[in-house]
Amino acid sequence: MVSASSLLLPSSVRDLASCVSDGAVRVACTTPASTLVAASTAGSSSPATLSVAVTYRATPLSPSSPPLLLRLTWSHSPLGPPTLSFAGPAASSPAVLLRRRKGTRSLPSDDQQHPPLALFWDLTAAKYAAAASSPEPVSGFYFVAVANAEVVLAVGDLAAEFVKAKFEGQIPKARFLPVSRADRVVAAPNAMHSARVRFAEGAPEHEVSVGCSTTSGGSEELWVSVDGKRAVHTRRLRWNFRGNQTVFVDGAPVDVLWDLHGWWFREQPGCAVVMLRARSALESRLWLEEEAAAPGFALVVQAMKTPP
Structure with a gap:
C-alpha cells in the first residue's frame, strides 16, 4: 500500500x-x-494550471479490507481536451491514462493485499470553470471505482446517478474522503x-x-x-x-x-x-x-x- x-x-x-x-x-x-x-x-x-492531483483514502466496509489510497490526476493535453489519469493503491502500480472520454476498464491486482479494480468514467459533457485554466471539471461528469463489489470512490456530480442506474442501488459504498490535493501551475x-x-x-x-x-x-x-x-x-x-x-x-x-x-x-x-x-x-x-x-x-x- x-x-x-x-x-x-x-x-x-x-x-x-x-x-x-x-x-x-x-x-x-x-x-x-x-x-x-x-x-x-x-x-x-x-x-496556467498544468495538473490537479487529488488523493483519496477509501475505507471499505469489510473490517478485513485495508484502507486504499486512490489518486485522480487531471492534466492539460496539448492535442485536445484535458486528460484523466488514475493511480491505484499499490505503490508499484503506475498511473493509468484513461484516454477515452467515456469508458470502463479493469485493473488487475499485482498482489494479494490489494483487490482488482473496475473503473467507470464519463467526461463527454464535462464543464470547466469559465474564468479558470484548470483541467479539473466542475460538473457534468463522473468517475467511479469498484473493488470487491463495493464502491470505493465516486467523484463528480453525476456519480450517484450512474451508480444507481448501473447497480440498481444494490451495491454498498465505502467511506472515502480526499486527503491531499497537489496543483502544478505555471x-x-x-x-x-x-x-x-x-x-x-x-x-x-x-x-x-x-x-x-x-x-x-x-x-x-x-x-x-x-x-x-x-x-x-x-x-x-x-x-x-x-x-x-x-x-x-x-x-x-x-x-x-x-x-x-x-x-x-x-x-x-x-x-x-x-x-x-x-x-x-x-x-x-x-x-x-x-x-x-x-x-x-x-x-x-x-x-x-x-x-x-
Whole structure:
C-alpha cells in the first residue's frame, strides 16, 4: 500500500521537513483582508494550471479490507481536451491514462493485499470553470471505482446517478474522503492561484489563494489567504525563501510551509512550493511519526516559471 505519510505528494514537499524546523513555528489567526490582498490581486493574473492531483483514502466496509489510497490526476493535453489519469493503491502500480472520454476498464491486482479494480468514467459533457485554466471539471461528469463489489470512490456530480442506474442501488459504498490535493501551475509575475478545499471531513469548504507580488519598492512578498482573509504574509522573499507558520481554520491548526529556493536560485524551470496541511492537534508536530501515520488534509501548490 502507498505510504500514508507520503500522500503521493511531490518529493520537494516531503523535503521541506529538513528545511523548516519546528522551532520556527509561529501561531497566528486569520485576520480580515487588508490592502495587501487588494493590491496583490488588482494587477494579478491566474496562472496556467498544468495538473490537479487529488488523493483519496477509501475505507471499505469489510473490517478485513485495508484502507486504499486512490489518486485522480487531471492534466492539460496539448492535442485536445484535458486528460484523466488514475493511480491505484499499490505503490508499484503506475498511473493509468484513461484516454477515452467515456469508458470502463479493469485493473488487475499485482498482489494479494490489494483487490482488482473496475473503473467507470464519463467526461463527454464535462464543464470547466469559465474564468479558470484548470483541467479539473466542475460538473457534468463522473468517475467511479469498484473493488470487491463495493464502491470505493465516486467523484463528480453525476456519480450517484450512474451508480444507481448501473447497480440498481444494490451495491454498498465505502467511506472515502480526499486527503491531499497537489496543483502544478505555471505562474507569471504577480500571479495568484486559488483552490477550494476542505481541511477536515464535514468541515466547510474554503477558498485558499496563494500569491506572490512585487511592491513598489521592488521587494517580493508571499501571501496566503483563506476566504479572502489574510493568513500569511512574508516579505523579503530572497532572504525568507523558506519558512513555516501555523494558522487556525475552523478553530483547528493548519501548518503553512513554503520553499521558494528553487524559484530564486535554480536554473529553469525554477520551482516554488507552498503547502497547507491540517494538523490533528495543536500539541502535535507536523513531522512526528504519529502525525504522519494519520495525516490531515494537505493542499500543495507547486509553481514553475516555465512549463517542464
